[in-house]
Amino acid sequence: MVVLRGLYVSSVGLDFGLHVSQFRGMISPSPEKSEIVIVGAGLAGYAAAVALAGTGANITMLDRAPEGLGAAGHSDPRTTALSPSSFKMLSCLDVLSACQDAPTPIAAMKITEAETVLRWPGGSLDFGDAESDDVLAYMVRNHDLHAAFAKVSKDIPNISMRKGQAVTDIEQTPNGMRLAVNNTEIICDLVVACDGRQSLIRNFLGTRIIKRDYRRAALVADFSHSLPHDNIALQIFRADGPLACLPLGKNLSGEYVSSLVWVEKTKTAESLYALSPERFSHALSEQLDGALGDIEISDRPHCFPLALMLAENYTAPHAVLLGDAAHVIHPLAGQGYNLTLRDAATLAEHVFEAKILGLKVCDMSVTEGYQLNRRADAFAMAGLTDGLNTMFGSSFLPLSWLRHAGLALVNHALPNQAKAAAQIYADRGTSPPPRLLRGHRLNG
Incomplete structure (x- = not known):
């Protein structure tokens, strides 16, 4: 519970x-x-x-x-x-x-931790299959x-x-x-x-x-990137809040585009909000560690308090x-x-x-x-x-170690159950709906 x-x-x-x-x-x-x-x-x-x-x-x-x-x-x-x-x-x-614009399907989701005490392989959780026709959500x-x-x-x-x-x-x-x-x-x-x-x-x-009051704020923006997202959503759990990159297809210039939701402590979020688009793009690149290639955000992000x-x-x-x-x-x-x-x-x-x-x-x-x-x-x-x-x-x-081990176990030992759990989680409600x-x- x-x-x-x-x-x-x-x-x-x-x-x-x-x-x-x-x-x-x-x-x-x-x-x-x-x-x-x-x-x-x-x-x-x-x-x-x-x-x-x-x-x-x-x-x-x-x-x-x-x-x-x-x-x-x-x-x-x-x-x-x-x-x-x-x-x-x-x-x-x-x-x-x-x-x-037609909704962009999310075929899969990758959940990981930004920092782990023991960085052994497999410390992430993958929902869905980017090669299948199943869709987890639509952006x-x-x-x-x-x-x-x-x-x-x-x-x-x-x-x-x-x-x-x-x-x-x-x-x-x-x-x-x-x-x-x-x-x-x-x-x-x-x-x-x-x-x-x-x-x-x-x-x-x-x-x-x-x-x-979560004493956190979410920075929201669209950004372009050089590597394809393959319709895969990325969620990174961090000590101060999660960071999510959600696929939005391509822009008119043919560049890959994703939607950013970056949660930080309120004061940190306000400091990031005050950065120029160039400096904010650099800060985001550091967080993603090359996962989506070169990052560019053209406009200042929006900042929303969380509660x-x-x-x-x-x-x-x-x-x-x-x-x-x-x-x-x-x-x-x-x-x-x-x-x-x-x-x-x-x-x-x-x-x-x-x-x-x-x-x-x-x-x-x-x-x-x-x-x-x-x-x-x-x-x-x-x-x-x-x-x-x-x-x-x-x-x-100990909790960080258990989290990391748990993500690896669920991802590699129970992939089908994990996918089923993701669908139930996304559509919870009455039965029948x-x-x-x-x-x-x-x-x-």
Whole structure:
């Protein structure tokens, strides 16, 4: 069992705290109505909207970005490694076909340690086979994925996008959730909070959160290199944090390109961030020790602080939390957005089944089913990634030796089991999974 250590709980309220100050001065005799309101138009919000559209529900999306800003307002330099089930989901929703660049398959993954006490051969772990047709994951750029979601959603008649709209207050009523949105009101059966790790909706609901500051930051950038990546992902575990190089095919000049996620102590990361692209390329070359040949990064990397955050509850009456509003985990396994897509697929599944029975989208079967499934999955994945980060980040001599020996043993004695374990790890969730994660559309 993996134990999450060093966690603390915070909250803006111990109860389902409903703020009514806005409504006392602006009660409208005829507020707008919608079955589902999705707050947030990032990757989580769009995943929820496009997934839920198949249920036939009337959906309103609220985007704080003003009209005309478009996808540029959600520019995200990061990349996402889609698990096979996430790939099936986004394929059947026509999102991946709308991406500017086709997803890059990851055929295999090599996991190793940067420094080991005993450098005897075999101290690495290989998942998958670069020569086979099996795929461990698919790489997509976040900004490309966001633009594809926006394009697809425009053609879905039961999705209404409201730009420049921010929720300023919420109130639970017998008829549903009443939202104060700018100078108007919307009443809905279900609010889906997709407004990120600093979620205002979560705060309005008074949902407590479990936090852990990793005191680390991730440096993210695309870089070109002279040696081919062969669609193999490289993950190097280091004392201060992992370093991952994820294949992204080739650029327009024909150079091999990979996505970098380099975790360091916060101060070290900030120092690296301040380097010129040339000096940063040199620092990265030292870390990779020639594994990808000559390295070149054309732009300064982006720097993101790392923390673990889990909401204690994922639902409240007429409301659910989805994506980073519900969970933020360590990026070492690249599973954050896959968790979000499982959130969206699970919610859509429960809403779809409720509507077939003539029930409302806020029925207890929806909220309770979602809470049971998604909380368990997120807490399990958080525990797994947190435990791996702790184990591989330790420089304790016996543990380092055991780690190294274990990697060699698993790699050479149990290759098939290791590959199977990688697939299970990438696609953990309910059994059987929701229809969307099996590549089947909902027909609401």
